[in-house]
Amino acid sequence: MHNWSYNAAVMARYFDTQSKSLGNEFRDYIFQNQLEINPQNLRSYADKFAAEHKTSLPYIVDPSGKLAAEVNADRDLGKAIKLDHTPTVYIVSNRNPNKPYVEVKDNNQLYSTIDAMMKE
Numbered sequence: 001m002h003n004w005s006y007n008a009a010v011m012a013r014y015f016d017t018q019s020k021s022l023g024n025e026f027r028d029y030i031f032q033n034q035l036e037i038n039p040q041n042l043r044s045y046a047d048k049f050a051a052e053h054k055t056s057l058p059y060i061v062d063p064s065g066k067l068a069a070e071v072n073a074d075r076d077l078g079k080a081i082k083l084d085h086t087p088t089v090y091i092v093s094n095r096n097p098n099k100p101y102v103e104v105k106d107n108n109q110l111y112s113t114i115d116a117m118m119k120e
Contacts, residue, residue: 004039006071011046013067018055096120
């Protein structure tokens with residue numbers, strides 16, 4: 001959804017080539033800073049992360065396009081299984097076995113959704 005997330009995903013794949021744990025740490029770092037990141041400063045955030053982890057990010061991160069192809073494959077899989085967003089909040093209940101959880105897609109609906117599940 002962010003206009004810089006594709007490039008961040010390619011960078012994460014680059015850090016995966018150093019080690020999977022480094023790639024995962026980069027993803028965590030990006031999520032922690034996502035409110036401040038924009039297309040103009042993404043690279044500086046990535047460079048800062050790399051420096052803090054005693055590595056570097058090459059000027060051209062993916063010259064062969066291999067990492068982008070991996071990101072595209074992930075995106076295509078998401079589309080194939082009709083994934084259109086990242087779930088963040090679930091309300092879980094044992095009152096209705098046919099509907100054990102509900103995803104809250106709009107945080108403004110959180111309390112009304114809780115109330116509705118409690119009524120069931």
